[in-house]
Amino acid sequence: MLVFTRRRRETIMIGDGISIEVLRIGRDGVRLGVVAPPEVAVHRKEIYDQIREANQKAAAAPQDLGAVAQRLRQKGA
Amino acid sequence: MARDAVRFPTGLPGFEACRGFVLMQNDVLGPLQLLKAVEGPAASFLVIDPRRVLPEYRCELSQADRHRLGVSDAATLLWLVLVTIELDGTITANLRAPVVINPDRMIGQQVVPHDCVYPLRHVISEGE
Numbered sequence: 001m002l003v004f005t006r007r008r009r010e011t012i013m014i015g016d017g018i019s020i021e022v023l024r025i026g027r028d029g030v031r032l033g034v035v036a037p038p039e040v041a042v043h044r045k046e047i048y049d050q051i052r053e054a055n056q057k058a059a060a061a062p063q064d065l066g067a068v069a070q071r072l073r074q075k076g077a
Numbered sequence: 078m079a080r081d082a083v084r085f086p087t088g089l090p091g092f093e094a095c096r097g098f099v100l101m102q103n104d105v106l107g108p109l110q111l112l113k114a115v116e117g118p119a120a121s122f123l124v125i126d127p128r129r130v131l132p133e134y135r136c137e138l139s140q141a142d143r144h145r146l147g148v149s150d151a152a153t154l155l156w157l158v159l160v161t162i163e164l165d166g167t168i169t170a171n172l173r174a175p176v177v178i179n180p181d182r183m184i185g186q187q188v189v190p191h192d193c194v195y196p197l198r199h200v201i202s203e204g205e
Contacts, residue, residue, distance in 0.1 A: 038144035052091035058159040
């Protein structure tokens with residue numbers, strides 16, 4: 001892992017299109033500003049991990065889809 | 078890839094290699110639909126229109142998401158959320174990270190709107 005020391009208003013560049021600037025350093029956290037090309041998705045890692053885990057659970061489809069659909073129709077969906 | 082497949086340029090989180098999906102629906106499945114990978118590893122997801130779960134459901138797409146979906150007119154987008162059947166039979170929907178498809182361009186993406194206030198695990202129907 002590359003490790004940098006950066007102060008407020010200092011930036012690191014990744015490739016030619018991505019930059020990450022330290023906007024504010026507080027007691028509880030560091031506020032960062034990310035500039036990236038539109039095709040690059042930027043996520044908080046813990047949220048991305050939660051979604052990956054949720055997707056893996058969702059991918060295990062049950063055997064009786066008809067019964068599941070029936071329950072949803074009864075719920076008015 | 079199948080002619081009617083929707084291209085997912087980055088797959089789905091956890092299924093990054095699944096780059097093409099077809100959306101299947103029939104009378105038995107309704108109101109659910111099946112989002113089935115036709116490129117990359119085998120995977121399929123039950124999905125539903127989030128407004129059938131929560132009529133007031135509404136999320137804003139970021140500028141970057143609109144760009145990735147090639148959106149000119151947001152009104153034509155198809156919004157779906159992934160449905161999970163948990164081990165005890167509880168049915169939940171992931172309202173936090175909807176799948177958005179642009180039918181004009183046949184491009185899809187699972188988005189995580191930054192201002193989205195909906196839960197990752199919204200219970201539609203309790204299990205046994």
